[in-house]
Amino acid sequence: MSKRNWWIVGSAAVVVVVVVAVLGVVKLVRHAPSDCDTVHAMVAYNTQFDTAVQESANAGDPNGSSVAEYQKWAARLHEYAGQIKDSQLAQPANAVAGLADQMVDVVPRVRAESAANSANPPPSxxxxxxxxxxxxxxFAKLKNACPA
Structure with a gap:
């Protein structure tokens, strides 16, 4: 094979590799969820949890849900927040997750203090x-930044 033919074969191989690489990147980018997709999933999950707590309370369970369920909820919100890369969305998402942790801590105190003192609202x-x-x-910041 002549030197010219080697150049043609080599150039064709490089073009094929570049085209395959570009197609692979495009496919990955198209299937990667956007930060707003993650925010929508986070909002939907929180709404689902809130509905479950309300239904449990309405069904006669004064506690609404267990502390373990609150812990699972907070952990899942952290997972969602950890997937968000845009700093304008990551800040409120991480704040939501941190506040969920605080909620996990305060819910048992509210329940215990409310049961012990029904006349006046306890500090919790x-x-x-x-x-x-x-x-x-x-959450309002997230919803405003990523309208459904």
Whole structure:
């Protein structure tokens, strides 16, 4: 084979490799969820958890759900937050996950203190309310940044 033919074969091989690489990258990018897809999944999961807690409470369970269920919920929110790369979305997503951890800690105290003192709201109720407001505010930032 002449030197010219080797150049043609080599150039063709390089073109094939580049085309395959570009197609592979495009396929990966198309299948990778966007940060807003992750935010939507996070919001949907939180809504599902909230609905389950409300249904449990409405069915007569005064606790709504177990501490273990709250722990699982908080861990899942951390998983979602960890998948978000955009700093404008990652900040409120991580705040939501951290506030979920705080909620896990305060829920048993609210339950215990409320059962012990039904006449006046215990201090943990105010803390629960503050956490809830901050949680809601950060979720609102996520929803506004990634409308459904």
């Amino acid at each position: 109720v105010a803390e629960y309310g503050r956490i809830g407001r901050d949680f809601h505010d950060n």
